Amino acid sequence: MIYRVSYMVRGKVRGQTHPGLVRNEDRAPAVGEQVELAGDFFAVTEVQELIPPQGGFSFLHATCEWVPDRVPAN
Amino acid sequence: MSLLESLGKVQIFTGLERDEVERVAALCQQRAFRKGDIIVREGETSQELFVIGEGMVEISLTTPAASTPLINLGKGQVFGEMTLVDRGARSATVTVLNDDTVLLAIPHDAFLELCESDNHIGFIVMRNLAAEMSLRLRYHNIAGAMFASE
Numbered sequence: 001m002i003y004r005v006s007y008m009v010r011g012k013v014r015g016q017t018h019p020g021l022v023r024n025e026d027r028a029p030a031v032g033e034q035v036e037l038a039g040d041f042f043a044v045t046e047v048q049e050l051i052p053p054q055g056g057f058s059f060l061h062a063t064c065e066w067v068p069d070r071v072p073a074n
Numbered sequence: 075m076s077l078l079e080s081l082g083k084v085q086i087f088t089g090l091e092r093d094e095v096e097r098v099a100a101l102c103q104q105r106a107f108r109k110g111d112i113i114v115r116e117g118e119t120s121q122e123l124f125v126i127g128e129g130m131v132e133i134s135l136t137t138p139a140a141s142t143p144l145i146n147l148g149k150g151q152v153f154g155e156m157t158l159v160d161r162g163a164r165s166a167t168v169t170v171l172n173d174d175t176v177l178l179a180i181p182h183d184a185f186l187e188l189c190e191s192d193n194h195i196g197f198i199v200m201r202n203l204a205a206e207m208s209l210r211l212r213y214h215n216i217a218g219a220m221f222a223s224e
Contacts, residue, residue: 004150006209008213017221019132019143019144020145021145021148022146022147022213023130023148023149024083038130050213051208055202059209061212
């Protein structure tokens, strides 16, 4: 299964609205998990299915909040 | 990852048989970009559909005052599909966010000719494009509700 995930960020990141991100994932994000989006880390607070899976794709939407204290290892 | 494997992980091509994906692959041009490169500009009339093989791009709208990011797109996503179906000008500007971003460019005319010559390819791709549009509308509905509540 390929997971097409749309990430939406609740609240501000460095004072600005984050545009969010859509990308394919190998596994579904989980509530409480931290994901890296374009160099910043975000905690997943909600995951919902947008439409039923079809053609080997699952279509999920994840709401996230910025984790400002965590920076990428590189 | 081979070109066929990359296309196999793109939602708008799901449901195509292997030989059909090969026919789409024959139309693709692989291009590498660096951070800051502008792929398409809002208002222009370029005629290619793009698949993100690696990396990330930013979709933005430009006003006289500023550039407003709308969404970032990563691996496996497509852009440029709106002008494929409505023949309008580019609706947004697309800028590369990562070095070593690789895009697959598919010329609109050749792709439409393929869809018209092979009804199965045409139906599957257009159905999947409609589903993609639906997903984006659902995303924006959720975004609208969330931002209205903040």
